[in-house]
Amino acid sequence: MSDAVLTLAHLNKRFGALQATRDVSLDLRPGEIHALIGPNGAGKSTLIGQIAGSLKPDAGSIVLAGRDITSLSVAQRARLGLGRSFQVSSLAEPLTVKRNVMIAVQALQGHSFRFWKPVHRDERLLAPAMAALERMALAHRADTPVAELSHGERRQVEVACALALKPKVLLLDEPMAGLGPEGSARLTELLEALKHEVPILLIEHDMDAVFRLADRISVLVAGGVIAHGDSAEIRANPQVREAYLGE
Numbered sequence: 001m002s003d004a005v006l007t008l009a010h011l012n013k014r015f016g017a018l019q020a021t022r023d024v025s026l027d028l029r030p031g032e033i034h035a036l037i038g039p040n041g042a043g044k045s046t047l048i049g050q051i052a053g054s055l056k057p058d059a060g061s062i063v064l065a066g067r068d069i070t071s072l073s074v075a076q077r078a079r080l081g082l083g084r085s086f087q088v089s090s091l092a093e094p095l096t097v098k099r100n101v102m103i104a105v106q107a108l109q110g111h112s113f114r115f116w117k118p119v120h121r122d123e124r125l126l127a128p129a130m131a132a133l134e135r136m137a138l139a140h141r142a143d144t145p146v147a148e149l150s151h152g153e154r155r156q157v158e159v160a161c162a163l164a165l166k167p168k169v170l171l172l173d174e175p176m177a178g179l180g181p182e183g184s185a186r187l188t189e190l191l192e193a194l195k196h197e198v199p200i201l202l203i204e205h206d207m208d209a210v211f212r213l214a215d216r217i218s219v220l221v222a223g224g225v226i227a228h229g230d231s232a233e234i235r236a237n238p239q240v241r242e243a244y245l246g247e
């Protein structure tokens with residue numbers, strides 16, 4: 001546990017009578033993809049909310065790179081290196097790919113004194129934006145409006161926006177959702193390469209992608225983790241099979 005970049009310890013969250021997170025402990029280590037899976041209503045979104053900072057746990061702690069972030073705001077966590085992508089796209093369609101990523105960089109830098117300066121002429125925003133686009137194999141689309149991109153390419157831009165903030169960990173919430181086999185294969189390949197630079201906590205319904213990508217898998221059912229293991233262990237686990245078959 002000691003070399004973990006992100007550690008969740010004994011997280012609990014209740015909504016009235018419903019225990020939505022039940023004593024959840026897990027960690028994310030350098031160079032890995034740790035997938036969090038579970039049937040509908042298992043509590044995955046509730047857990048992400050607590051990690052990202054939009055939901056406050058009732059008990060437990062979240063440590064990012066040695067620092068307890070449990071009581072910090074969403075913005076403070078982002079500045080400390082918690083990167084995330086969203087289920088719902090937040091890209092500005094009419095703007096180019098490059099400008100979307102530059103806006104993300106600007107949001108992190110928080111340079112309000114540069115309000116008067118057009119984003120597209122700011123070199124300090126352009127360099128990190130282009131570096132992130134290169135890592136997501138999209139530099140050649142930098143000057144294309146987002147509206148003209150395929151669904152899969154948009155997903156790549158969203159990950160690039162998160163990457164441009166130089167995160168220590170990346171929280172990806174269903175990145176494969178809505179992608180066809182080709183888009184999903186492309187993103188799988190990119191994430192596989194990316195994990196060596198930034199470890200990824202992956203919440204994903206696409207089991208093929210999870211089994212291909214994840215170094216470790218944690219299975220959430222009714223708010224609690226019922227199993228941890230690698231792909232082979234999780235596939236063979238009778239409790240996990242039952243949880244999914246019973247869905």
Ligand SMILES: Nc1ncnc2c1ncn2[C@@H]1O[C@H](COP(=O)(O)OP(=O)(O)OP(=O)(O)O)[C@@H](O)[C@H]1O
Pocket residue numbers: 015018020038039040041042043044045046047
């Ligand atoms: N704000 C809330 N108030 C009350 N109950 C909530 C709230 N948010 C979530 N829940 C409940 O908590 C449980 C876990 O929900 P959550 O959305 O975290 O599950 P999930 O695993 O993300 O599901 P899905 O895969 O369908 O998105 C569900 O029973 C849900 O109805």
